[in-house]
Structure formats: C-alpha cells, structure tokens
Amino acid sequence: MPSTRDLIESILERPSVFKSREKLYPEYVPPYLPHREEQLKALATYFRPVLLEPGTISQRVLLVGSIGTGKSATARRFGQDFKLLARQRGLRMEYVHINCHRDRTLYLVVQEIARQLRIPIPPRGLSAQEMFQLILKQLENKNMYAIITLDEFDYFIEVAGNDAVYFLVRTYDEHPELTKRISFMFITRGLTSLSRLDTATESYLIRNVVHFKPYTSSELFDILKYRSSEAFYEGTVGDDVLKYIAELVGADTGGSGNARLALEILLLAGNEADSEESPMVTIEHVRRAFTKTNPNLSVMINDVIKHLPLHEMLILLAIVRSLKATSEPYVRIGEVEEEYHRVCEEFKETPRKHTQVYEYIMDLKKRGIIEAKVSGKGYRGKSTLIGISIGPLDHLEKYIVELIEYLKGGQP
Numbered sequence: 001m002p003s004t005r006d007l008i009e010s011i012l013e014r015p016s017v018f019k020s021r022e023k024l025y026p027e028y029v030p031p032y033l034p035h036r037e038e039q040l041k042a043l044a045t046y047f048r049p050v051l052l053e054p055g056t057i058s059q060r061v062l063l064v065g066s067i068g069t070g071k072s073a074t075a076r077r078f079g080q081d082f083k084l085l086a087r088q089r090g091l092r093m094e095y096v097h098i099n100c101h102r103d104r105t106l107y108l109v110v111q112e113i114a115r116q117l118r119i120p121i122p123p124r125g126l127s128a129q130e131m132f133q134l135i136l137k138q139l140e141n142k143n144m145y146a147i148i149t150l151d152e153f154d155y156f157i158e159v160a161g162n163d164a165v166y167f168l169v170r171t172y173d174e175h176p177e178l179t180k181r182i183s184f185m186f187i188t189r190g191l192t193s194l195s196r197l198d199t200a201t202e203s204y205l206i207r208n209v210v211h212f213k214p215y216t217s218s219e220l221f222d223i224l225k226y227r228s229s230e231a232f233y234e235g236t237v238g239d240d241v242l243k244y245i246a247e248l249v250g251a252d253t254g255g256s257g258n259a260r261l262a263l264e265i266l267l268l269a270g271n272e273a274d275s276e277e278s279p280m281v282t283i284e285h286v287r288r289a290f291t292k293t294n295p296n297l298s299v300m301i302n303d304v305i306k307h308l309p310l311h312e313m314l315i316l317l318a319i320v321r322s323l324k325a326t327s328e329p330y331v332r333i334g335e336v337e338e339e340y341h342r343v344c345e346e347f348k349e350t351p352r353k354h355t356q357v358y359e360y361i362m363d364l365k366k367r368g369i370i371e372a373k374v375s376g377k378g379y380r381g382k383s384t385l386i387g388i389s390i391g392p393l394d395h396l397e398k399y400i401v402e403l404i405e406y407l408k409g410g411q412p
C-alpha cells in the first residue's frame, strides 16, 4: 500500500498537457484579442478626445453583444492599455471595472468605484449621491481621470432603475462647470433592457454603440489557437482538435459563437487528457468535455435514442463504432454503411437499402444526435461526413447495444 503522501505526490508530479492552465480561466485577460480589432479601434476613436483634450469631454460608449462575444475582455484590455498610454503622456488615468451582477444598486456601485480608485469614504452614513460627489472632488484634488465600465449593466438598470442611471450618466450635464474627469463604458447583451429607461436616457445611451457579433468557427479557431499556445505545451493540442471545438461552437456552423464556451471545452478537454495521462488532447476528450458543458444534451439525446426504430439504432451503432476506430472528428458515410452491414450481421438483421440508410442518417441529424455535413477541403471528392459531439463513445456504444438487445429480445 502506498502511503497517502506518496499517493498525493504521484498526482502532483503527474505530467500535464498544460503549461499554464490559469491562462484559460475566465478572469485572465489575454494581451491580444484576435478578431476584436474593429471594436478596439472604435473604442480608441471614441475615447481619443479624453486623452487629447482632457477634461473637456465625458464619453459614454455602449458595448452590445450576445454571450461570450468578448465584451468584458475587450473593455478590460482597452481600459488597461488606455490607462498606460494616458500615463505615458503624463495624465493620471485610472481604469475601473464594475460587475453590476454583483453590485446592482447605485450605493454598491459608487462604493466599489471609490474602493477601486482607493478613495477613502468616511464611515458615517453618506448617501450614494454624496459619496459620488466626494469621488468627483477627490479626482479634482488629485488631478485624476477615470474610465469606468459598468459590466452586465442590464442588472443595474433592472434593480437600480431609471433615476440611478440618469444620475450616473448625466452628472456633468447638471454641472457643466466641472472638469470632466469620468467617462463610461456600459456593457449589455442586448438593447431591449434599455427600453426600461425613459426615452431621453435611452437615446442618450445608444448614441455611441460598439457591436460584438457571435464568433464564426474560423474566428474561434484563431482564438483557440492563440489561447492554447499560452496554456498548453507545444504539440499537445492539434489543429484538428481546435477546429473541431470551433465547429461545435461557431455561429456559422450551428453553435452560439460563444468564446467562453469554446475555451471551457478546451480547458475541460485538457483536464480529460490529464486525467488519463494522455500526452495529447484528442477528439474523444473534446466529446467528453462538450458533454460536461452541456449535461442536459446527453440526457436528451439518450432519451431520443431510446425511441428510434431498430435499424436507425443499428446505423447509430455503426456510426459510433466507425468514429471509435478513428481519431478523426468525422467519418465518411461510406465507412458507416460498411460498418452497418457488419453490425447487421452481428445482430442477424437484413441490411436496409442505401437510400433508406441515407434517410435514417438524415433523421438522426434532424433529431440532433449526430452532425452531418458535406466534406470540404482536405478530403478526396465530395462525401457526407458524420460526427457525434457527445461522449464518451464507449458509454454510448454500450447503451445502444443494450437497447438493441432489449428490442431484439422482445421480438418473437
């Protein structure tokens, strides 16, 4: 029996595909953001006067886009870089990032602004408004400027309400004599939450908008390629693995275009590789990781499989076995059909004709159990390629075999 210490040590010293796993954690802000150059340029254009004519303008920009499109990362990256550039020019600039999911009231937001700016607030009960005036005064005294991002701004609108938003965004309109020391970025997933505001405030906010579109699979591939080079040892994650994740998540290939999801799958796939001490991340690791990010999906699929006709199940089994035999994400329909004939022999069934097989495969696709696409570059000739994104395939195979045996057993 190994001592517990040896046991723990053996795990600690186990080789890993990761060179720096934390580079994939959500809080890490990468130095580059591929495919967000347009958005960064737009922000630089909007905030240019803040740097070139400090004090004359308080800028407000709205960043809008669906989940995982890089809004928070872009705001943080821009804020930090802008701060450094301003300082190089002798301007005392600060960047403040507030998550309104956590701080939803005006009081909490203002308190957090003070904390991040290291402005001491007297313990006696100041109102949010008084506290904000104190912050403005301190910035004036110290000749400082700040860009403040209110991230997940929808929560602030919902909880703090119209007056609080008005108070924050129109401070300088009420006091035109003040040097304008604070500018804002607001981040939301959509414009609908703004309709809760009165029309004046709403139209004020949507004057400067930067849009973030869901990522396409080729954009995600570039992002994954870059982020994996930071996080993994060279040669442990192949382009085929990255391409597969990018296709699962890409907005143009049926996914949501959410970079967070793509990076989570990559991280979990790396963990899968480590847990079985594999020197490389494989397609099968991606399947397992994908299933972990979407446990409902595999429950749903298992449920759908249960009700398939026998020969559709046999074809599905053939697909699973063909995929298991290769390290590729997809197999050609021809290979599946050959495997289907072997499966039919094994279960003593007469194989269905080619057209029927094709129809069954299209049905499996329609039900969301498999992916099917026409082969593109890299394959000889045109052919339908078939893949399964959930895993482990071993479990799926066992499950289908049990169902088939049950169905067969139930027959006279």
Ligand SMILES: Nc1ncnc2c1ncn2[C@@H]1O[C@H](COP(=O)(O)OP(=O)(O)OP(=O)(O)O)[C@@H](O)[C@H]1O
Binding pocket: 025, 026, 027, 028, 029, 030, 032, 033, 034, 035, 036, 065, 066, 067, 068, 069, 070, 071, 072, 073, 074, 189, 223, 227, 259, 260, 263
């Ligand atoms: N262009 C990119 N290059 C590299 N990493 C990116 C890029 N876009 C997003 N990411 C990464 O993807 C993850 C999600 O991005 P981010 O948190 O900025 O999304 P978001 O638009 O704020 O989403 P949400 O609406 O859910 O808050 C982060 O880990 C981020 O670092």
Ligand SMILES: [Mg+2]
Binding pocket: 071, 072, 073, 151, 152
């Ligand atoms: Mg965000």
